[in-house]
Amino acid sequence: MASLLITASSLITSPGDGGPTRVLSPGYVRVENGVITEVGEGRPAGAPAVDLEGGLLAPGLVDLQVNGFYGHDLVDADETGWHTVVRRLPETGVTAFLPTFITAPVEIQAAALRRARDLLPGLPKDGTRVLGVHLEGPFLSAERKGAHNADWLTDPTPEAVATLLETGLVRLVTLAPERDGAPAAIRTLAAAGVLVSVGHSDATADQVAAAADAGARKVTHIFNAQSGVHHRDPGVAVQALIDDRLSPGLIVDLHHVAAPVCRMVFRAAAGRTVLVTDAAASAGMPPGTYELGGEPITMPAEGPPLRADGTIAGSGLRLDEAVANAVAIGVDPVTAVDAATRVPADLIGRTDLGRIAPGAAADLVWLGPDHRAHATWIAGERVFGGAS
Structure with a gap:
């Protein structure tokens, strides 16, 4: 070279x-x-x-939460779909990412992981790096399910965790720490080198602190699909902001989280905030109907994609756009870039990125x-x- x-x-x-x-x-x-x-x-x-x-x-941007892009939902995309995504993500400045598989029955998720394992060696060498897989579910709270299918939510039993770890591809797991068996699952995942993130959770701040004691180090899309800020009943978002062990992921499309609240996150979690897109297959595409986790979502002319019931289902955000939005609302450019590069790379142990x-x-x-x-x-x- x-x-x-x-x-x-x-x-x-x-x-x-x-x-x-x-x-x-x-x-x-x-x-x-x-x-x-x-x-x-x-x-x-x-x-x-x-x-x-x-x-x-x-530095090249690092996105820890990409469900899909350019018309392809990665959980069930074919080889052509994967090639399209990894070849085109550099257009958004992203040079490394975690494809994200949302809730499905454990065996179906395991099959998706095996398909991904078999596809990865054939991906273009000049495409965006695939750093592993982010499993967002199925160990989530039914009360905070968001766009996830409640019928498939389950507890993180030792058997389920072992099944999902079998391929060695899992680098990040989002779970609700209040589910039965969650503390033990967090310890198992952390010992296996997997980053554990609290998300889609109705947990109390104390339960989130206990998850951090067990090894959790991130919070998935802060303020979205989680218990929030209440002066007598603090939840996930409060602990994410005050606990130096936790890095809150933040979707700065200015639809998921309002601009003043985004500024608050950057100030309260200085040096810990991680910009993510939570991009769905509709990202980079015109308005229309796409899929997320096998179910239809609609991309409107303005705003994020939606389920039929109006629930937000991922985003159409680019990570360079998230950086630009952060700067536009008053975040220092160095801080904004750091949140999309060094902070996420360090979280998953890739200090070379x-x-x-x-x-x-x-x-x-x-x-x-x-x-x-x-x-x-x-x-x-x-x-x-x-x-x-």
């Missing part, structure tokens, strides 16, 4: 030693064999391979002044867009 030198008017760098994320203006990055070897301030002598004027060079630092994978995105992706690189190879 050829060497690469990129200079940029502004560049976000995140040292691998835990130092602060900062902006170099101008800055440069050198790449050898798909890995970043040098990051510096200024413009080095010699003609660069790529010179980016305007905008911001950032989500940062521009020596030794990290050369996954990069050039965000324009509108904070939308103008060009994307994976392992040092440009896979989307043009550059000067």
Whole structure:
């Protein structure tokens, strides 16, 4: 693989030693064999391979919750569907993601995991990285089911957890900690290296704290499908905001969560907030009817996709759009980018991703002044867009 030198008017760098994320203006990055070897301030002598004027060079975006995109629901997509999604996600600046399978009977989810395991080796090497699978259910609360099928919700028994872990693909599980057997399941999942997220839950703040004691480290789409903020009856959202062990996922399409509440999350959970899309098959598509978990959803001309009963069913959000929306409502651009790169990558143990630092994978995105992706690189190879 050829060497690469990129200079940029502004560049976000995140040292691998835990130092602060900062902006170099101008800055440069050198790449050898798909890995970043040098990051510096200024413009080095010699003609660069790529010179980016305007905008911001950032780490490739990392999305921990993608049900589908471009017309394909990944839980039952065929090879063509998977190829389409991984080849086109770089258009949104996403260089790594967790395909998300929503609630289904355990055996059906296990079959979907086996299909994914068999498909992954054949996916394009220049597409967005698949980091594993996020199982959003079936261990959820019927009281907070959202768009999930209540008939398929169940307790996280040892047998069910073992069945779903069999392929080794599961990297993230969303569950309701108030279900019978949940504390033991959280400990088992965490011991297996799986990130556990509290979601679709009617738990009390104390129950969420106990889940964090057992090893949970994330909260799925804060404020949506969970107990919230009440001064005498605090729920999931309260604990997500005050517990430094937990990273709240936040859908900043400004439909799921209002702008002032998004700002509150960023302030209360500073350095912990994770931008996610919860994108459904309707994302990137015109208004119409699509599927989520085998059931129809309708994408309107404005707003998120909906079930027939009006329940929000995922989103049509792009992750670069989430960054742009966060900046538009007053979040510092470095903080917004961090929430879509370093924070999610670190949560799932991929400290080689989500940062521009020596030794990290050369996954990069050039965000324009509108904070939308103008060009994307994976392992040092440009896979989307043009550059000067």
